[in-house]
Amino acid sequence: MKESKITTCPFCGKSSLRTIKQEYVADIGEGQKIRIPDIEMGVCMECGEEVLSLESARAVDAAISDHNERLTSRELQDIREQFGVDQTEISEALGLGGKTFHRWEKGSQYPSRSMGYYLRVLREFPYAFEWLRSRGWRGRNRLAEIEKSPLAEMRHRYPELAKHPGRLNALTTTRFNAALILFSRK
Numbered sequence: 504m505k506e507s508k509i510t511t512c513p514f515c516g517k518s519s520l521r522t523i524k525q526e527y528v529a530d531i532g533e534g535q536k537i538r539i540p541d542i543e544m545g546v547c548m549e550c551g552e553e554v555l556s557l558e559s560a561r562a563v564d565a566a567i568s569d570h571n572e573r574l575t576s577r578e579l580q581d582i583r584e585q586f587g588v589d590q591t592e593i594s595e596a597l598g599l600g601g602k603t604f605h606r607w608e609k610g611s612q613y614p615s616r617s618m619g620y621y622l623r624v625l626r627e628f629p630y631a632f633e634w635l636r637s638r639g640w641r642g643r644n645r646l647a648e649i650e651k652s653p654l655a656e657m658r659h660r661y662p663e664l665a666k667h668p669g670r671l672n673a674l675t676t677t678r679f680n681a682a683l684i685l686f687s688r689k
Contacts, residue, residue, distance in 0.1 A: 510545060518549030527555075529563055531570065539566045574619045579608050582626045586636075596636040 510520045527542035542562060545554040555563065568575070574582075583593045583604065590605040597604070597618075606612040614622065625632045 512545075512547035512550060512552060513554060514552040515547060515550040518547050520545030520547055520554055527553075527559075527563060529567055531567055537566065537570050539563055568613075571616055572619060573613055573616070574607075574622060576608050576610050579604070579614070579622070582622055583608070585626060585629065586632050588636075596632065 510522075512518050512520050522543060522545050524541055524543045527539045527544065528536050529539060530536050539562070543556060543559050545556075546552070547554075567573075583590065586593065586596075588596070590608060591601050594601050594604040603612070607614050625635070
């Protein structure tokens with residue numbers, strides 16, 4: 504441990520802080536911790552509280568970001584610019600609050616790990632962003648797709664059986680299982 508200057512503790516106000524350099528253990532949530540070497544901090548001689556300087560806090564934040572694979576402000580801005588939209592438009596397309604992407608780019612909030620993965624996928628496959636932005640799923644007739652199911656086909660072909668859903672389900676299952684047996688033979 505390297506000692507340097509001494510200041511008053513902001514927590515207890517009773518004692519001085521001794522500035523030292525040592526390993527810092529950061530809690531990153533869900534019971535996980537990471538160890539960051541050589542972080543300068545002030546330690547109170549009375550209450551034991553640790554106080555990080557702005558520079559040290561940034562180093563800890565950078566280590567946590569790296570560990571969590573957090574996108575940087577610059578990466579977020581690059582992704583947004585790739586799609587040619589402003590912060591409000593990308594927030595809208597992603598289904599976020601209007602200022603969320605702004606906060607991410609500014610660094611006052613961060614996207615979750617899963618959102619970071621999602622944004623990386625969109626960056627890699629830009630057509631997916633366009634589909635998302637235009638809400639491409641709205642153009643599909645989900646009811647028509649449901650009607651393509653084997654059960655719907657059986658109801659249509661055998662209306663008398665449709666009056667007895669249990670028999671129809673059994674017939675559909677049997678038909679599906681028979682198809683599996685036939686097509687799995689070599």
